[in-house]
Amino acid sequence: MKLQKIDALEARRAELRAITGQRAAVAYKNQDARVRAIFDSPNTNDGLRTARLIDRANSSLYQALADLAAVNAQLTDQRNQIEDQRKQQQDVLDQINAGSNVLYENVAAVMQALGPPVLIDGMVCPLPGAAYAKDFGAPRSGHTHQGNDMFAPTGTPELAVVNGNVTYGDGGGGGMGAYIAGDDGNRYVYYHLSAYVGPPRHVTAGEVIGKVGSTGDASGPHLHFEIHPFGGPAIDPYPTLQRICG
Numbered sequence: 001m002k003l004q005k006i007d008a009l010e011a012r013r014a015e016l017r018a019i020t021g022q023r024a025a026v027a028y029k030n031q032d033a034r035v036r037a038i039f040d041s042p043n044t045n046d047g048l049r050t051a052r053l054i055d056r057a058n059s060s061l062y063q064a065l066a067d068l069a070a071v072n073a074q075l076t077d078q079r080n081q082i083e084d085q086r087k088q089q090q091d092v093l094d095q096i097n098a099g100s101n102v103l104y105e106n107v108a109a110v111m112q113a114l115g116p117p118v119l120i121d122g123m124v125c126p127l128p129g130a131a132y133a134k135d136f137g138a139p140r141s142g143h144t145h146q147g148n149d150m151f152a153p154t155g156t157p158e159l160a161v162v163n164g165n166v167t168y169g170d171g172g173g174g175g176m177g178a179y180i181a182g183d184d185g186n187r188y189v190y191y192h193l194s195a196y197v198g199p200p201r202h203v204t205a206g207e208v209i210g211k212v213g214s215t216g217d218a219s220g221p222h223l224h225f226e227i228h229p230f231g232g233p234a235i236d237p238y239p240t241l242q243r244i245c246g
């Protein structure tokens with residue numbers, strides 16, 4: 001909105017500049033012409049009329065200059081307003097970032113206080129204590145279920161199942177997704193998160209990477225968990241979950 005207005009003002013300014021430029025050239029030339037008009041004319045009245053026309057042209061030049069000054073003032077005003085808004089937005093962004101850093105530190109502190117997570121074959125249950133379904137391959141609209149659903153309230157911390165590099169991103173029907181490229185060579189997918197915890201990074205098994213939610217195509221809060229051996233097609237994670245989650 002504001003930017004459109006600035007564009008319009010810029011265009012008006014260019015227009016006024018062109019007009020004042022032309023007028024200034026005419027006025028300059030007419031300095032002589034005005035005097036000559038009076039003296040050269042065989043008829044004094046004609047000469048005076050020409051002089052008046054030139055005066056009128058000059059007064060519209062002053063009007064154009066005044067308009068130009070007004071447009072310049074408006075432009076400056078608009079620019080200042082936009083700069084103020086940008087600063088306010090940056091302040092809000094800074095506050096949000098500071099808040100999320102505090103949250104991330106709190107979660108990390110809580111996990112540390114709880115002690116090291118139970119490691120089985122270098123793996124940690126992604127959602128300790130949660131009930132989970134033996135639903136790999138179950139029919140879903142347009143595809144079969146590629147993982148197991150694990151049930152816990154919204155906000156329950158989800159843990160890195162192995163050491164590896166975690167990244168985050170939109171998983172389509174999976175909603176907010178976390179993806180671990182495991183140091184073991186396998187890929188692990190977490191869907192329907194309500195929040196990402198921390199930036200993309202290398203994590204240790206048991207580190208909190210996200211929180212349970214119901215984003216994407218989910219009827220209630222749960223973690224949809226997938227295992228892709230060596231990044232290939234998903235396999236049934238149920239036997240693994242039985243081993244590491246009990």
Ligand SMILES: [Zn+2]
Pocket residue numbers: 145147148149223224225
């Ligand atoms: Zn699922």
